[in-house]
Amino acid sequence: MHEFSVANSLLRLIEENVRQNHGKSVIKVVVKVGVLSGIEPHLLKVAFDHLKERSVADKSELIIEVQQVLIRCRECGYTGEVEDYQFVCKECGSHQLDILDGKDMVLKSIQMEA
Amino acid sequence: MCRECGCSLPQKKHHHGEKNSSISGRKTVEVEVLAKVLDANDKQANSNREHFQEHGILALNLMSSPGAGKTTLLERTIETLKGSIRIGVIEGDLETDRDSQRIRAKDVPAYQITTGQACHLDAFMVHKGIHQLPLEELDIVFIENVGNLVCPASYDVGAHTNVVLLSIPEGEDKPLKYPIMFHSADIVLITKVDLLPYIDFDIEDAKRNIKKVNPKVDIIPLSAKTGEGMDRWIRYLTLKRELVE
Numbered sequence: 001m002h003e004f005s006v007a008n009s010l011l012r013l014i015e016e017n018v019r020q021n022h023g024k025s026v027i028k029v030v031v032k033v034g035v036l037s038g039i040e041p042h043l044l045k046v047a048f049d050h051l052k053e054r055s056v057a058d059k060s061e062l063i064i065e066v067q068q069v070l071i072r073c074r075e076c077g078y079t080g081e082v083e084d085y086q087f088v089c090k091e092c093g094s095h096q097l098d099i100l101d102g103k104d105m106v107l108k109s110i111q112m113e114a
Numbered sequence: 115m116c117r118e119c120g121c122s123l124p125q126k127k128h129h130h131g132e133k134n135s136s137i138s139g140r141k142t143v144e145v146e147v148l149a150k151v152l153d154a155n156d157k158q159a160n161s162n163r164e165h166f167q168e169h170g171i172l173a174l175n176l177m178s179s180p181g182a183g184k185t186t187l188l189e190r191t192i193e194t195l196k197g198s199i200r201i202g203v204i205e206g207d208l209e210t211d212r213d214s215q216r217i218r219a220k221d222v223p224a225y226q227i228t229t230g231q232a233c234h235l236d237a238f239m240v241h242k243g244i245h246q247l248p249l250e251e252l253d254i255v256f257i258e259n260v261g262n263l264v265c266p267a268s269y270d271v272g273a274h275t276n277v278v279l280l281s282i283p284e285g286e287d288k289p290l291k292y293p294i295m296f297h298s299a300d301i302v303l304i305t306k307v308d309l310l311p312y313i314d315f316d317i318e319d320a321k322r323n324i325k326k327v328n329p330k331v332d333i334i335p336l337s338a339k340t341g342e343g344m345d346r347w348i349r350y351l352t353l354k355r356e357l358v359e
């Protein structure tokens with residue numbers, strides 16, 4: 001389980017942003033977790049709630065938005081979500097797909113006391 | 115990356131930035147960040163790749179479940195390439211330096227990373243390993259990741275090629291159960307094929323399952339024990355190494 005490492009990186013990023021914005025305590029953190037990121041939302045929440053104790057985010061709430069894998073077909077232009085990790089175009093059967101979203105974990109926003 | 119939602123679609127028109135409000139009299143501010151949480155790791159990984167590139171080194175990241183045959187494959191590969199391609203190894207394990215000892219017994223430089231609690235290697239650990247190897251004297255560096263089909267897939271370590279091993283005793287359904295790992299592969303090695311007569315493992319079914327989650331991946335079935343399929347693996351490595359220069 002690597003969610004503790006990930007939560008640790010997240011907290012460091014939060015602290016950096018709070019400092020830059022001269023914020024005080026953090027109220028809410030919104031992250032986007034791509035299905036292909038290999039990060040399990042429930043475990044991330046457990047790890048975050050454990051590690052936040054000794055940080056500026058100790059009273060914050062973590063909101064996790066799960067992002068499905070979004071592809072665009074290079075052959076026919078179809079854009080849509082991938083189901084069950086089957087990387088094939090639903091319209092034309094092509095394997096020439098670009099992944100538009102769903103790979104990374106992104107810190108979207110932080111609500112903090114100014 | 116789109117500034118609105120952090121996806122890789124072109125930026126849409128919208129307004130963003132700070133929103134001010136107040137909750138029960140306290141002043142609060144919402145700051146948009148849109149940064150990849152593992153960005154520091156990704157940057158280090160890119161820098162690792164540049165290190166390898168500067169020395170004309172091909173770097174491969176070996177990933178599999180525990181015991182799928184990563185170290186045995188390395189031992190065989192080192193023996194076969196002795197005298198033609200110079201190899202170095204970075205070994206990742208939770209505990210012990212047994213694997214790096216096995217590699218050093220073949221007269222090849224090996225650096226052991228013991229990760230303790232961490233179930234994967236990250237780019238920073240590998241960077242330390244890089245500087246413990248005599249890069250000027252090497253053509254290929256193998257990074258043997260911690261045996262684990264889940265966590266290592268989340269971390270770019272700075273290799274050129276991700277190699278995922280699937281051994282016959284694990285069963286042909288593993289690519290469907292661990293799709294993220296198999297999706298991250300550039301090449302899948304189906305290992306221990308000498309065991310096919312003893313185990314109900316449908317190799318065509320396994321290939322179909324791998325291609326479902328990763329249609330463009332290369333697949334080589336092989337046995338480090340009997341040497342079957344090893345010639346294709348060696349040709350693959352030799353060509354990949356030539357292409358780095």
Ligand SMILES: Nc1nc2c(ncn2[C@@H]2O[C@H](COP(=O)(O)OP(=O)(O)OP(=O)(O)O)[C@@H](O)[C@H]2O)c(=O)[nH]1
Nearest residue numbers: 179180181182183184185186187261306337338339
């Ligand atoms: N029959 C057979 N056994 C093999 C083959 N390759 C490896 N083994 C055996 O599988 C076991 C595990 O092999 P290792 O090479 O240590 O596996 P590993 O992936 O490095 O293991 P960890 O580093 O602990 O994850 C050993 O007992 C090997 O002898 C093979 O091609 N055929």
Ligand SMILES: [Mg+2]
Nearest residue numbers: 184185213258
């Ligand atoms: Mg090993």
Ligand SMILES: [Zn+2]
Nearest residue numbers: 001002233265
């Ligand atoms: Zn893990």
Ligand SMILES: [Zn+2]
Nearest residue numbers: 073076089092
């Ligand atoms: Zn299509």
